[in-house]
Amino acid sequence: MSKENITFRIDSDKKAMLDVIAAGINRDRSYVLNEAIEAYLEMHQWQIEEIEKGIAEADAGDFANDDEVKATFTRLTNAH
Numbered sequence: 236m237s238k239e240n241i242t243f244r245i246d247s248d249k250k251a252m253l254d255v256i257a258a259g260i261n262r263d264r265s266y267v268l269n270e271a272i273e274a275y276l277e278m279h280q281w282q283i284e285e286i287e288k289g290i291a292e293a294d295a296g297d298f299a300n301d302d303e304v305k306a307t308f309t310r311l312t313n314a315h
Contacts, residue, residue, distance in 0.1 A: 245253075250264075257267045292298075299307070 253264050253267050257264045260267075
């Protein structure tokens, strides 16, 4: 995979935190930034895929009935 340079502005305190993280794992700032961007992209791609699945289910008329909703709500609120 080819690599490209990118430039953006960042608060100096965030840059300092990146440098601390990089030093702590014996890597450079570029490595930490690439790892952070990869995690960010994976998370957002997952969210987009889940939204698309939900839309497809809704388009197909695949909805929970009242009893399923109540059971899920009860399970989630009584789990504590």
